[in-house]
Amino acid sequence: MTTIVVDDDQRNRQRVREMLERAGHHTAGFESADLAARALADADFAVDLVVTDVQMPGELDGVEFATLLAEIRPDLAVIVMSAGIDQLHRVLEQGLECPTLLKPVPADELLAAVGTVLAQPTRFANPGSALRSMYREAERAGHPHVGTEHL
Numbered sequence: 001m002t003t004i005v006v007d008d009d010q011r012n013r014q015r016v017r018e019m020l021e022r023a024g025h026h027t028a029g030f031e032s033a034d035l036a037a038r039a040l041a042d043a044d045f046a047v048d049l050v051v052t053d054v055q056m057p058g059e060l061d062g063v064e065f066a067t068l069l070a071e072i073r074p075d076l077a078v079i080v081m082s083a084g085i086d087q088l089h090r091v092l093e094q095g096l097e098c099p100t101l102l103k104p105v106p107a108d109e110l111l112a113a114v115g116t117v118l119a120q121p122t123r124f125a126n127p128g129s130a131l132r133s134m135y136r137e138a139e140r141a142g143h144p145h146v147g148t149e150h151l
Helices: 010-022 033-041 062-072 085-093 107-119 129-140
Strands: 002-006 026-030 049-053 077-082 100-102
Touching (some): 010 026, 049 062, 062 085, 085 100
Parallel strands (some): 002 049, 077 100
């Protein structure tokens, strides 16, 4: 299993890679979606899973990168993560139905999301129910920047 981790925060990128490597994944890390997209364009670079942050420097942010992957590699498993729940909302706005995780991501949550997305025959077929549930929980907890009236 080969996984790429895309995050401009080197510490977080390394932390996620280590969690995945302990679970048996071979990993590569990229500090931007632009660099990861170039690597994926290389026919010799076989990848099973992409774990990407949302906010990164460059032409593509994580949501744009995931959208591109959904179009050109719908067979590729993708997980989107962010430190801000508002950034994860963009995944829904784009119509992407892939797992989303709030950083810092605990190892058990990451590995559960990996298992879920890899088990799907069509990678972008996971309903956004987990994100909707997360929004509702945050709203109940009184998070000041969350509203679910549109979900």
